[in-house]
Amino acid sequence: MGTTQLETVPEPKYWHLKTVLSEALDSEFAVGEILPNERELAARFGVARATLRQALEQLELEGRLQRRRGVGTTVAPPRVGVDVGPAQGGAQGWPGAPGDVWHTEYGEEAEPPAPVARLLGVGEGTAVHAVFRSRTSGGQPVATEVVYVPAGSVPELPEAPGEAAEGAEGAARGRAVLRELHRLDLDGQDRSVELGSARADDARRLDRLPGAPVLVVTTRYIAGGRTAAVGIATFRADTCRLTFADSGAVPALVG
Amino acid sequence: MGTTQLETVPEPKYWHLKTVLSEALDSEFAVGEILPNERELAARFGVARATLRQALEQLELEGRLQRRRGVGTTVAPPRVGVDVGPAQGGAQGWPGAPGDVWHTEYGEEAEPPAPVARLLGVGEGTAVHAVFRSRTSGGQPVATEVVYVPAGSVPELPEAPGEAAEGAEGAARGRAVLRELHRLDLDGQDRSVELGSARADDARRLDRLPGAPVLVVTTRYIAGGRTAAVGIATFRADTCRLTFADSGAVPALVG
DNA sequence: GAGTGGTCTAGACCACGGG
DNA sequence: CCGTGGTCTAGACCACTCC
Numbered sequence: 001m002g003t004t005q006l007e008t009v010p011e012p013k014y015w016h017l018k019t020v021l022s023e024a025l026d027s028e029f030a031v032g033e034i035l036p037n038e039r040e041l042a043a044r045f046g047v048a049r050a051t052l053r054q055a056l057e058q059l060e061l062e063g064r065l066q067r068r069r070g071v072g073t074t075v076a077p078p079r080v081g082v083d084v085g086p087a088q089g090g091a092q093g094w095p096g097a098p099g100d101v102w103h104t105e106y107g108e109e110a111e112p113p114a115p116v117a118r119l120l121g122v123g124e125g126t127a128v129h130a131v132f133r134s135r136t137s138g139g140q141p142v143a144t145e146v147v148y149v150p151a152g153s154v155p156e157l158p159e160a161p162g163e164a165a166e167g168a169e170g171a172a173r174g175r176a177v178l179r180e181l182h183r184l185d186l187d188g189q190d191r192s193v194e195l196g197s198a199r200a201d202d203a204r205r206l207d208r209l210p211g212a213p214v215l216v217v218t219t220r221y222i223a224g225g226r227t228a229a230v231g232i233a234t235f236r237a238d239t240c241r242l243t244f245a246d247s248g249a250v251p252a253l254v255g
Numbered sequence: 256m257g258t259t260q261l262e263t264v265p266e267p268k269y270w271h272l273k274t275v276l277s278e279a280l281d282s283e284f285a286v287g288e289i290l291p292n293e294r295e296l297a298a299r300f301g302v303a304r305a306t307l308r309q310a311l312e313q314l315e316l317e318g319r320l321q322r323r324r325g326v327g328t329t330v331a332p333p334r335v336g337v338d339v340g341p342a343q344g345g346a347q348g349w350p351g352a353p354g355d356v357w358h359t360e361y362g363e364e365a366e367p368p369a370p371v372a373r374l375l376g377v378g379e380g381t382a383v384h385a386v387f388r389s390r391t392s393g394g395q396p397v398a399t400e401v402v403y404v405p406a407g408s409v410p411e412l413p414e415a416p417g418e419a420a421e422g423a424e425g426a427a428r429g430r431a432v433l434r435e436l437h438r439l440d441l442d443g444q445d446r447s448v449e450l451g452s453a454r455a456d457d458a459r460r461l462d463r464l465p466g467a468p469v470l471v472v473t474t475r476y477i478a479g480g481r482t483a484a485v486g487i488a489t490f491r492a493d494t495c496r497l498t499f500a501d502s503g504a505v506p507a508l509v510g
Numbered sequence: 511g512a513g514t515g516g517t518c519t520a521g522a523c524c525a526c527g528g529g
Numbered sequence: 530c531c532g533t534g535g536t537c538t539a540g541a542c543c544a545c546t547c548c
Contacts, residue, residue, distance in 0.1 A: 010543095012517060015465060037533060048519045053534090058452055058466055069534045070527035079449060193448050194334060194496040195468060197313055209535080210270060211313055213450060213468070241449040244499060265524095267536060292514060303538045308515090324515045325546035464516080 013047055014054035020045075021055055025064055025075055035065075035073040061213060063238050069209075080137050082235065084191070084217060085245040093186045094221065095133070095147050095231055096178030102145060106132040107174025112148045112230075119220055119230050120150050129154065131174040134205060135233075142240050144205045145233035147178070153228040154180035184223040192218045193242065202234045213237040268302055269309035275300075276310055280319055280330055290320075290328040316468060318493050324464075335392050337490065339446070339472060340500040348441045349476065350388070350402050350486060351433030357388040357400060362429025367403045367485075374475055374485050375405050384409065386429040389460060390488075397495050399460045400488035402433070408483045409435035439478040447473045448497065457489045468492040 035041065042052040056073065059065045066076040083101075096104060110130040111117075117124050129149040135142055151157075157180045196216040203210040219231040235242060290296065297307040311328065314320045321331040338356075351359060365385040366372075372379050384404040390397055406412075412435045451471040458465040474486040490497060 014517080018466075039533095048521090050520090051518060054517085056534095061450060061468065062452055063449075067534060068527080069525065070532080072533060081447060085445075188500075190340075191499040192336060192496050193470070193499070194318075195316060195450065195470065195492040197317055211273075213316065215448070215450065237450040241447050244446040244448070245443075269536080294514095303540090305539090306537060309536085311515095322515060323546085324544065325513080327514060 014051050017045060017047065017052065017055035018058050021059060022064065029075045031075050031077045033075050035075070037072060060238060076239070079239055079241040080142070081243045082137060082142055082240045083245065084242050093189060094178065094182050095229070096175065097182060102133040102135050104131060104133050104171055104174045104178065106170040107177050108170065116148050116230050116232065120148060120227055122150050129177045131177050140239065141206050143233050143235040144202050145231055147229055147231040149177055149181055149229045153184065156180055181229060184228055187222045187225070189219055189221050195237065196234070198234065206236050208236065215240065215242060217242070269306050272300060272302065272307065272310040273313050276314060277319065284330045286330050286332045288330050290330070292327060315493060331494070334494055334496040335397070336498045337392060337397055337495045338500070339497050348444060349433070349437050350484070351430065352437060357390050359386060359388050359426055359429045359433065361387040361425040362432050363425065371403050371485050371487065375403060375482055377405050384432045386432050395494065396461050398488050398490040399457050400486055402484055402486040404432055404436055404484045408439065411435055411438070436484060439483055442477045442480070444474055444476050450492065451489070453489065461491050463491065470495065470497060472497070
């Protein structure tokens with residue numbers, strides 16, 4: 001190092017630290033390798049632990065590091081590309097269609113959050129079907145999703161027992177909701193992606209702490225000119241790169 | 256508040272604070288309103304300023320707040336939906352095609368970052384055309400982009416003067432590169448979205464501090480079976496929601 | 511110059527994972 | 530049990546904006 005700060009506008013220490021660490025990660029560490037602990041790193045660089053942590057947080061946000069309480073800080077593998085392109089759920093495009101990469105875990109009745117109720121065109125406080133799904137990549141959980149389906153979209157579905165179903169029964173109920181949904185003709189769908197922070201339950205499923213940064217993908221399924229269902233998918237932002245193969249018979253973005 | 260912590264697993268203070276503040280924002284504050292300053296809020300809640308800041312940081316990440324040094328903390332408007340769907344650049348799909356929402360600012364020769372060089376299939380250290388563009392929404396800058404175009408994709412382009420062109424001349428040069436690109440038949444494109452942190456130059460253009468969270472959209476343009484160009488777009492994660500209208504003649508996701 | 515958020519320090523204790 | 534990262538404190542000073 002041995003920098004002689006000639007900067008007229010001095011860089012913050014944590015920013016400089018981040019650069020130095022980033023270069024060290026490229027040249028001196030292998031994926032999965034465990035770094036010295038925070039107290040030692042801070043001492044080595046001559047900064048307070050909080051300052052060092054600010055640099056580590058940024059590197060973790062960028063997917064370069066992985067930190068685990070009680071374990072340590074390790075060098076993260078490159079982000080995995082996760083396909084969320086159109087028709088990911090098979091030719092039909094509906095969630096749960098053949099070829100879908102999600103695993104249906106559970107179905108129940110629930111009141112959707114207010115923004116979802118608005119998209120669905122149902123009043124706030126109206127209970128709809130909620131199907132919980134999860135997605136893994138390379139053995140690691142990468143995303144959780146809730147698909148909200150208003151009763152009007154699946155009129156043939158037999159009335160559910162009022163109580164939440166347990167285990168296998170709940171999964172069967174979730175699959176039944178999606179199966180009924182497939183009877184509709186899907187006109188199209190649109191998606192949006194935004195940054196969010198993991199709620200406590202999502203964090204647990206994703207093996208992260210509450211508040212961890214996530215990419216929230218909102219999918220609106222259109223059938224018969226109406227919004228037939230809405231999916232809210234929550235991807236780990238530290239480990240995922242969302243890929244969209246928009247058109248053409250093109251292999252997915254590599255890397 | 257007056258909570259009597261009956262939680263067996265006590266919530267972190269900043270997490271609880273975030274919830275309280277979030278509810279207060281919903282009910283007691285209007286968009287654009289200025290909050291009390293950090294020292295006063297910390298005192299009011301009986302926590303250290305650093306703890307309060309942890310809560311504010313999360314709320315800013317979620318797009319609920321906007322903080323500006325020397326000014327204060329204000330309530331942010333809802334995130335703007337920014338269309339990045341296929342064919343956003345007009346029927347052709349190329350960057351800079353008629354109807355494109357980006358503003359071309361500058362063109363020069365530059366060495367692309369290593370991952371981009373890999374996508375382009377050129378060796379590291381090879382200079383390519385780099386076209387800088389920007390995008391605004393509602394008068395606010397929301398994104399910057401660099402489109403990298405290897406010389407082989409635009410063989411007809413007259414050789415550039417070695418030096419960087421200034422002002423209007425640079426913009427003209429950038430537009431010339433894109434115009435030449437349009438002579439190719441676009442076979443398709445794929446995109447990926449991931450979380451990143453703003454480099455110093457992007458941060459300045461986006462009116463944010465270095466390290467601010469951004470959504471990085473990588474677009475690969477395919478022509479003649481090869482990667483003809485690669486665009487790296489950087490969107491403000493706090494103010495933007497990226498929208499993809501995947502299929503069907505469907506209006507964009509509202510909200 | 512006054513007031514704001516941004517950076518930094520030097521401590522302390524806690525929750526978790528693994529031996 | 531010990532070592533790890535996670536939370537929290539009570540200060541200090543700096544950079545920026547606006548008056």
